[in-house]
Amino acid sequence: MQxxxxxxxxxxxxxERDDPSRAPDYWxxxxxYIDSLVSSGAMVSGNGLExxxxxxxxxxxxxxxxxxxxxxxxxxxxxxxxxxLDVADLDAALTWAAxxxxxxxxAVEVRPVxxxxxx
Amino acid sequence: MNRSATKSEVGRATDRLVRLxxxxxxxxxxSEWHDVAAAEDxxxxxxxxxxxxxxxxxxxxxxxxxxxxxxxxxLLDAVRARRVRxxxxxxxxxxxxxxxxxxxxxxxxxxxxxxxxxxxxxxxGVRTPLMLQTVLGLDAxxxxxxxxxxxxxxxxxxxxxxxxxxxxxxxxxxxxxxAFPARAVAVREAIYAAYGTGWDALGTTxxxxxxxxxxxxxxxxxxxxxxxxxxxxxxxxxxxxFCESRRQARRSQEGRFVPLAEQDPALWERTMxxxxxxxxxxxxxxGDAGRFQLEAAIQSxxxxxxxxxxxxxxxxxALHTALVAVAPTIGNAxxxxxxxxxxxxxxxxxxxxxxxxxxxxxxxxxxWAVRAHLLRLSGDEADAQAAYERAAALTDxxxxxxxxxxxxxx
Numbered sequence: 001m002q003x004x005x006x007x008x009x010x011x012x013x014x015x016e017r018d019d020p021s022r023a024p025d026y027w028x029x030x031x032x033y034i035d036s037l038v039s040s041g042a043m044v045s046g047n048g049l050e051x052x053x054x055x056x057x058x059x060x061x062x063x064x065x066x067x068x069x070x071x072x073x074x075x076x077x078x079x080x081x082x083x084x085l086d087v088a089d090l091d092a093a094l095t096w097a098a099x100x101x102x103x104x105x106x107a108v109e110v111r112p113v114x115x116x117x118x119x
Numbered sequence: 120m121n122r123s124a125t126k127s128e129v130g131r132a133t134d135r136l137v138r139l140x141x142x143x144x145x146x147x148x149x150s151e152w153h154d155v156a157a158a159e160d161x162x163x164x165x166x167x168x169x170x171x172x173x174x175x176x177x178x179x180x181x182x183x184x185x186x187x188x189x190x191x192x193x194l195l196d197a198v199r200a201r202r203v204r205x206x207x208x209x210x211x212x213x214x215x216x217x218x219x220x221x222x223x224x225x226x227x228x229x230x231x232x233x234x235x236x237x238x239x240x241x242x243x244g245v246r247t248p249l250m251l252q253t254v255l256g257l258d259a260x261x262x263x264x265x266x267x268x269x270x271x272x273x274x275x276x277x278x279x280x281x282x283x284x285x286x287x288x289x290x291x292x293x294x295x296x297x298a299f300p301a302r303a304v305a306v307r308e309a310i311y312a313a314y315g316t317g318w319d320a321l322g323t324t325x326x327x328x329x330x331x332x333x334x335x336x337x338x339x340x341x342x343x344x345x346x347x348x349x350x351x352x353x354x355x356x357x358x359x360x361f362c363e364s365r366r367q368a369r370r371s372q373e374g375r376f377v378p379l380a381e382q383d384p385a386l387w388e389r390t391m392x393x394x395x396x397x398x399x400x401x402x403x404x405x406g407d408a409g410r411f412q413l414e415a416a417i418q419s420x421x422x423x424x425x426x427x428x429x430x431x432x433x434x435x436x437a438l439h440t441a442l443v444a445v446a447p448t449i450g451n452a453x454x455x456x457x458x459x460x461x462x463x464x465x466x467x468x469x470x471x472x473x474x475x476x477x478x479x480x481x482x483x484x485x486x487w488a489v490r491a492h493l494l495r496l497s498g499d500e501a502d503a504q505a506a507y508e509r510a511a512a513l514t515d516x517x518x519x520x521x522x523x524x525x526x527x528x529x
Contacts, residue, residue, distance in 0.1 A: 036512035
């Protein structure tokens with residue numbers, strides 16, 4: 001089964017990325033996590049995302065085009081990256097989610113990936 | 120009778136009762152009724168009724184008996200509604216008769232319930248959750264968090280487990296002597312799994328998950344009380360008390376992880392250690408030493424070593440070797456290798472590590488922690504760093520992760 005883990009982080013955690021005193025720990029934990037996902041064979045794909053301040057959101061409402069700076073939803077925790085993993089079941093996906101650095105600082109949402117129609 | 124009971128007093132009294140009596144009442148109702156789910160529902164209704172009635176009427180003199188009568192009435196109502204199990208009606212009606220004299224004290228069927236929850240018809244992975252819900256009354260959503268399972272999934276597993284028990288016609292009794300030893304293993308394993316889950320949750324602030332260690336110790340006490348001749352039950356309780364005695368020492372005041380070798384033995388709970396030693400002494404010599412007695416003996420040796428500053432490494436290795444013979448799990452094999460390295464050196468430990476099955480150790484966190492430690496001791500710094508990173512990535516405890524990543528930056 002494929003699941004997507006979506007990593008939600010608060011602003012304080014996003015700030016660690018560029019803070020010289022904290023960035024090594026931040027990136028060190030992520031590198032170790034992604035490396036272990038890869039070496040376990042569970043990793044299908046994934047990416048980190050630039051911070052939510054770099055986001056642009058587009059809406060077409062009643063024929064009107066609305067383009068806004070910033071993320072789609074103004075929530076305390078914002079999407080910071082994602083991984084698609086292939087594991088036996090949801091229990092296994094949750095085990096990986098709990099190990100993720102974002103689980104301690106923010107939240108990890110786990111969702112089944114829809115099977116492709118041709119499959 | 121206390122006529123002036125306030126709502127909060129009633130709430131507190133009910134809470135206390137739930138903690139103390141829940142298991143006994145569920146056990147008794149379930150054994151009468153052969154249906155754990157129905158017994159739980161009925162008791163739940165009875166507790167709700169108590170919360171409504173007691174602020175008006177005062178807390179009854181024998182609240183347990185009150186709850187039992189109320190719960191039986193619910194069960195009876197359910198029967199009337201479903202019009203099944205007609206044969207049991209007469210007996211239940213007389214039991215539920217409100218004018219009948221107060222029933223005798225609820226007999227202690229908790230032990231039987233522990234055996235039911237760990238029955239072979241129940242999947243191994245569901246036994247501990249079922250025990251926590253049925254014997255201790257923990258709610259399914261909290262249990263799900265502790266076991267890192269989706270709440271909906273855990274709910275389904277528990278419902279299915281209870282349906283299996285009912286459909287299999289499981290008897291709510293302590294097994295006969297011929298079946299007893301094998302079934303008792305399952306009870307002890309389930310209790311220890313609850314302890315392990317609580318132990319792993321030290322890094323979280325979740326009081327329910329952290330509290331599982333206390334719950335497991337309480338269950339083991341029930342086991343020791345009700346099975347005074349069971350040496351392994353004493354071994355289990357002894358082991359858990361040894362571990363529990365170090366709770367405070369496992370974190371610094373700033374919340375940092377402190378490995379066993381760096382803990383301050385003065386912080387170990389002396390009363391727990393004393394009790395653990397006494398239990399171990401009482402267990403030893405009664406039959407063969409099972410895994411829990413061996414593990415408790417290892418703990419005892421570790422405590423002794425910390426006290427004297429001279430850990431009995433050979434004795435500890437011998438105990439680990441005996442433990443692997445009795446219980447050849449990956450965890451026990453790994454612990455033995457760590458003990459072997461203490462005696463024969465890091466290279467010997469690393470050589471032994473290669474014998475462990477690769478597929479199993481790939482995501483087994485303790486393996487990478489031990490490997491990293493031994494690689495560093497042997498001077499293989501590059502591989503040690505990589506192994507520390509791997510160990511850090513495989514823990515879900517942020518304090519342990521920070522500790523292990525701290526070991527990579529030298």
